[in-house]
Amino acid sequence: MDKMNEYINEAEQVLLHTYNRFPVVFDHGKGVCLYDINGKEYLDFCAGIAVFALGYGNEEYNNAIKAQVDKLIHTSNLFYSVPAIEAAKKLGAAAGMDRVFFTNSGAEAIEGAIKSARKYAYTKDGSTDHEIIAMEHSFHGRTMGALAVTGNKKYREPFEPLIGNIRYAVFNDYESVLSQVTDKTCAIIMETIQGEGGIYPADKDFLKKIRKLCDEKDILLILDEIQCGMGRSGSMFAYQAYGIKPDIVTAAKAVGCGVPVGAFMMTQKVADMALKPGDHGTTYGGNPLVTSAICEVLKQFEERRILDNVKEVGDYMYDRLEEVMKAHDCITAHRGVGLMQGLVFDNDLKPASEVSKKAIENGLIVITAGSNVIRFIPPLVITKEDVDRMTDILNRSI
């Protein structure tokens, strides 16, 4: 048995089997490619699920983290640290938010957003029966609160009862949302571009109407930008292209480009009425190590003009994927913006999961979203040549 299979067998004996993993053991990465332990190269259009935005083996990023390791890794949130202050200033400014709370993951950022919304409403009227409206086919994470607002029964049901008073509406259907609003509604939560659910951007008109509804009724709009934020859509945060601002934003994935960190952020108005000392906390969250990574990530976003690259290469990828769609009857639709796009497969003709498996065999990492979508979420530093290479391997794999 070769070394790779030996590792895989070992893994399956010790790791809890919550993932059906692809049979690859990665060893290292460089630029937009990963290499397995046998030295085989894979062009990466997954980026660790929209995390590794700035490419692998990024020397300046690695050096920034190493320098912080030698200086100070952790102090707890009972004290101040310079990287956390800098990261909060920069990230808050990028999102147009006044207040930042750092978390260790996306799900934890969602928990914080939910708590903030509930506390805001509680401060207003002192009652404890507030409701949150979430969207069908949404994905917000695996903890009990995040799961409760995830619009996919399959993920939720075995773990019920989750947190209560959640209502579900149809994404991009304003009337459906309106029909779920009551005088107990404290928040509406959605992804600006649904990721795991199959790459569905919010319609402009829909999001604008939701914003207006929230303003009229003092309902908080929570936008989950954990996947679509940090430049992936071509704007730093996807809502910036809609001309609206949420009251609370969640971020994670590419925020630290590989170190475990996320954030929930809010306007001053929400902060004034939401979490106070003693209401919320985290031991690790936003420690000097992970926040030094955020500072370096945001610095590189500016210096390397990442948003320009996403727009240019994203448009190019859009055109190339249109060609791929036209060349194959098994592809029925193409959605997305920037470097967050999806091709919809007719699973009866060709299951998306099979295409993904085949592509990985052929040295291209692409993963699925929903049951029938292949999603393209590469590092944000890819070039047009990388896109050409991707479509070649993809065509062959289909």
Ligand SMILES: *Cc1c(COP(=O)(O)O)cnc(C)c1O
């Ligand atoms: C990945 C994801 C989450 C959960 O983030 P974790 O870091 O895995 O907890 C939440 N919302 C969206 C939109 C995501 O893509």
